[in-house]
Amino acid sequence: MKGLKVVIASGKGGTGKTTVATNLAIAASPPVRLLDCDVEEPNAHLFFNRTASETEIVTIPVPEVDEKLCDGCGECARFCRYNVIACYGSVPMIFAEMCHGCGGCLLVCPRKAISEIQKRIGIMDHFSSNGLSIVTGRLDVGIPTSPPLVRAVKTKIDEAATNILDAPPGTSCPVVTTMKGADCVVLVTEPTPFGLHDLKLAVDTVLELSIPFGVVINRAGSGDDRVGKYCGERNIPLIMELPDDRRVAEAYSRGEAAVNAIPEYRELFVLLMKKIRQMAENSARGKKV
Amino acid sequence: MKIAFTTEGTGLDSPLDMRFGRAKNFLVYDLEGDTFTVLENSQNLNAPQGAGIQSAQAVVKQGAAVLVTGHCGPKAFRVLSAAGVKIYNTDAATVSEALTLYRQGKLKEACDADVEGHWA
Numbered sequence: 001m002k003g004l005k006v007v008i009a010s011g012k013g014g015t016g017k018t019t020v021a022t023n024l025a026i027a028a029s030p031p032v033r034l035l036d037c038d039v040e041e042p043n044a045h046l047f048f049n050r051t052a053s054e055t056e057i058v059t060i061p062v063p064e065v066d067e068k069l070c071d072g073c074g075e076c077a078r079f080c081r082y083n084v085i086a087c088y089g090s091v092p093m094i095f096a097e098m099c100h101g102c103g104g105c106l107l108v109c110p111r112k113a114i115s116e117i118q119k120r121i122g123i124m125d126h127f128s129s130n131g132l133s134i135v136t137g138r139l140d141v142g143i144p145t146s147p148p149l150v151r152a153v154k155t156k157i158d159e160a161a162t163n164i165l166d167a168p169p170g171t172s173c174p175v176v177t178t179m180k181g182a183d184c185v186v187l188v189t190e191p192t193p194f195g196l197h198d199l200k201l202a203v204d205t206v207l208e209l210s211i212p213f214g215v216v217i218n219r220a221g222s223g224d225d226r227v228g229k230y231c232g233e234r235n236i237p238l239i240m241e242l243p244d245d246r247r248v249a250e251a252y253s254r255g256e257a258a259v260n261a262i263p264e265y266r267e268l269f270v271l272l273m274k275k276i277r278q279m280a281e282n283s284a285r286g287k288k289v
Numbered sequence: 290m291k292i293a294f295t296t297e298g299t300g301l302d303s304p305l306d307m308r309f310g311r312a313k314n315f316l317v318y319d320l321e322g323d324t325f326t327v328l329e330n331s332q333n334l335n336a337p338q339g340a341g342i343q344s345a346q347a348v349v350k351q352g353a354a355v356l357v358t359g360h361c362g363p364k365a366f367r368v369l370s371a372a373g374v375k376i377y378n379t380d381a382a383t384v385s386e387a388l389t390l391y392r393q394g395k396l397k398e399a400c401d402a403d404v405e406g407h408w409a
Binding site for chain 2: 077082083084085086087088089090093095098144145
């Protein structure tokens with residue numbers, strides 16, 4: 001089977017991204033790699049037992065100025081779109097904690113006064129559990145920019161495997177960084193006004209990125225039918241409805257995946273995986289024509 | 290000597306903008322000539338990050354020795370202090386009111402940032 005990259009995202013937080021991502025990872029046929037890209041609060045690993053893990057420190061290159069070479073021209077400050085550098089005819093002041101590590105300031109410096117030093121932003125954990133490969137990114141406390149760590153986690157994508165990426169909530173840079181290059185996106189929502197409001201934002205984001213996507217309604221039956229109506233009107237495939245089921249919550253509270261605790265849920269997620277693969281393949285075929 | 294004020298408008302009667310990094314405009318007042326110029330700050334107003342840093346740089350480049358504003362965050366404070374700009378916080382309603390308070394010596398110089406970044 002061909003490799004695949006699926007992103008599990010949502011507009012609203014707490015809709016069940018990690019529930020869907022972990023259950024899907026367990027139900028999918030191996031080889032499977034689960035990548036937790038919610039690096040500000042990773043939690044997918046909590047559902048798996050591990051004996052040992054490999055930890056890598058993640059750094060980004062940040063600029064350092066050689067004061068003897070710098071003539072204060074300010075090119076670096078003008079170039080930096082992250083507003084990290086202040087220069088007013090003096091040696092520039094650098095706020096490295098906000099740097100994205102793009103390296104642009106080095107390139108534009110006419111005096112070659114800027115070099116790079118490595119700054120730690122977080123860690124990556126890699127472990128196996130029951131044949132499943134799990135990668136988790138964890139941003140250090142106080143680091144304001146997470147996309148570089150999300151990109152680091154994504155370097156662990158196994159092109160030959162089914163990769164399931166658990167995205168952060170919302171629709172901002174960390175989410176877009178997670179989604180880029182994906183074959184398919186699954187948007188998890190709940191049947192409430194809040195769920196629908198944020199789903200619409202997420203749909204606009206995925207459309208902008210031109211990635212095929214479908215919607216999963218979690219806790220179906222607990223709210224109203226406005227999410228279903230919206231998907232119908234917009235021609236968005238509704239690829240799974242997870243019922244509002246106390247047994248799922250009970251398994252979750254024990255740190256157990258629903259597909260392991262409740263047999264019929266395995267079938268639901270096997271079917272979901274099938275639909276995801278179809279969406280990705282249909283879109284790939286469409287692009288070739 | 291030049292004084293920079295943060296303002297929501299373009300004149301002396303305009304309201305003082307309580308925000309520094311994301312102030313709408315800077316009014317730079319020249320005490321010697323009693324004249325002023327207005328610098329638009331829309332670029333930093335919409336910046337996702339680093340508005341204070343860039344606004345501080347802009348104020349320094351205008352040649353202001355003093356900044357009078359509502360609040361000032363830690364990164365802007367660092368840039369302004371490094372450039373020797375004195376910072377005064379005030380809750381004055383308008384630019385002219387703040388200018389009068391400054392002239393009367395009723396404003397106290399800030400010795401640290403008075404808010405966190407992204408406070409508003």
